Amino acid sequence: MKQYFNELPRPTFRWMRVNHQELDVPQSPQLKKVSVAERHEGSVEVRFYEGSEVPAVPDFTGASPETLNQALAGGNVNCGITVREGQKASVWLHYTVSEAVPDLVGQLHIQAGKNSVLQVFTLFDGDAPAGLVNLLHYVEAGENASVTISKVQVHGNRVRHIDQRLTRDGKGSRVKFVSAEVGGHQTLVYCRTELNHDESVFESRSMYLGDEDQLFDYSYWVPNQGCKTHTDILTTGALMGKSRKFFRGTIDFLRGGKKAVGSEEDTCLLLNKGVHSISVPLLLCKEDDVVGNHASSSGQVDPDMLFYLMSRGFSEAGARLVIVESNIRPVIDQLGDETLANKALQAVREKMQFCSRKGNCDEQCTKRLPDLN
């Protein structure tokens, strides 16, 4: 059965086939019980629940109506995180797909009270034939709350990873997603953040490294209704093999949202023939007193840079890795957790064949220069 994912809020020319992602969808899985590894620091309530805590939002369609309904119907990895007013906390969650439990479906309901600071670190790994991860993030950020969700996804190449995000802001709140997507067969990210309150901030930093027939499909939609809101979206990465990347970003400046500032940037390094990079960065503007920018760039590794690095003793492949890493560093460095950063870097180096420690994360990875020659 075919299903449309990540539909563009304002469709364009049909012949370009960029208005949505059409994929085959298997029957809904029978979910098995599974536990998510969790640890936390600070004053925070972390609970795992059955059923649904997330309300149905009429105009939120998610990555697709079907996957949204699947996540809303309850799942096997539902988790709620609540941090009260003025509190500070960090939470680590580890989701593992396995042949025993190939399907992880659920919600991550985050409530951050007024003036609270919350960091959530998520790690997705493991592999299974026709594996599925479908997680709905529902973030409620109170006044002046700061919520950062860092994610590293290093699934095997048989997993479809669907990441749906809906954010409710508060006045002066700041919600930030930092994602490193390296694994998975198909990765679909749908993010809707409504900046309805004054001075609220949304940031997204995403990196990907595609190989073989991997698909990365990012979709962002940020309506700006509050005054002096700030939106900053960066997606950067590299493609190898026959991998494909779609970026659909929509910053929507609504009437009345004065002094809003929004920018979106999509950068893609094309490492060999056969890759496809598709970029659809939309700016919709009904308010004159705003500043909106978007930029998109795609190209090969800069030959001058390659030459310089090779003249300093690197092999060509080693030089390419250094350039790819420098391209994704702005995201890796903001993950905020060294173990997660190392996981992501190790996965990148494995893919580019500069790390032999398969599946064995080295805490010192960031300090250890691989054998580049």
Place this chain on the structure above:
Amino acid sequence: MNEEMKSGSVSFEKEKDLINSMDDLGNMYNFRKDFKYSYKTDAGLTPDIVREISEKKNEPKWMLDFRLKSLDIYQQIPYPSWGPDISGLDMDHIVTYVRPNAQMKADWNDVPDDIKDTFDRLGIPEAEKTSLAGVGAQYDSEVVYHSIQDELVKQGVIYTDFDTALKKYEDVVRSHFMKLVPPTDHKFAALHGAVWSGGSFVYVPEGVDVSIPLQSYFRLNAPGAGQFEHTLIIVEKGAKVHFIEGCSAPKYNVANLHAGCVELFVGDEATLTYSTIENWSKNMYNLNTKRAIVGRNGTINWVTGSFGSHTSCLYPMSILNGEGAHCEFTGVTFAGKGQYLDTGSKVVHNAPHTTSNINSKSISKDGGVCIYRGSVVINDAAEGSKANVSCESLMLDEQSQSDTIPAIVIKNDNVDLGHEAKIGRISDEAIFYLMSRGLSEDEARAMLVRGFVEPVSKALPLEYAVEMNNLINLELKGSM
């Protein structure tokens, strides 16, 4: 003054006079003539109407068959699911063919007075004398005047109306007509294939440089009618030509439709510059299709100013099929009250080392809606290609809307693509500075807007740059 206007260096004192003089210019485009015609079809779209048009034009059978097939396609294709609302356009009330009370002439003195007066007021005969190598003038559904300098004829250049071309150069027309824009392309391409009438045919032989521009002007005078002219330009290897297209209509309370089609064949090492100053009336649905195919080391330059229309969908497309082919698009769109102008550019890179450069500017005011909708596709074979897209949108008030909807598809690793877009308003600091130098706020805004669109003005011949600046002043004054 014209040079000053083109360069945007008008003195502060002159600025106010310039703005105040625009009322007369508004009348220059928006004047009506009595609706006279020698023949017109009934409103609506049926096979009988299509047969009637073909019969009146005494066309070959293949063209009638083509029209009927296009009508069939039109009836099967749905309206686009994206883009502006065109529900106000009711094809049952559109008259698709209006033959004016005139035959085509090669001397303005032979053109009936009321039609000649129309083109006099639009400045066409005057422009012909001073700055054009050839002129075509279409009134409603038929071309009423066509001329070309003898010197160009001697060099083998053909510039004629499309009906004549169909008779005199039937083989050439048949092998090119709607091959670049097939009726299956979209609903209004199919409509065009069914009811096309008028338009221009240009052929520039190998190596000929037509140094002075050719111009076709399209005037739609009939209320509730459609204009469906077809423009076909073939520029052979190493040849060069600049074609200018102008269009306008008086305003009526009923919807008018323009669904023209432009097909441009640019040969190896040839250069074609296609400039358009579009100023249709604000009751016009402008659903036009323009497409160019470019050979090895050939160049297509699009220069577009879109000012008129109630609703526009216009995305000139360049297919870069020859190695080293190049496309340059420079466009400005200005939407005022009640206008929804959905414009942009499409480029397809099909060959190695092709390059494209898209530079689009838009201005929206008084609730006007400007949409930039573009596409760049770099296909597998386009090794070493480069593309650059720049969109800038200026909003002059908080009632207006400006959207940027680009789509970029890259299927080759050896490419260099850059895209950037900006949306914003005129900075308060710039207005304050100019006002501190003695300008009123309106005058300061006009000056800044002219500076914003200067790259487009610079790409046009002097007379047309002046006309475009006049149109901007008109829009700013809101006198149309």
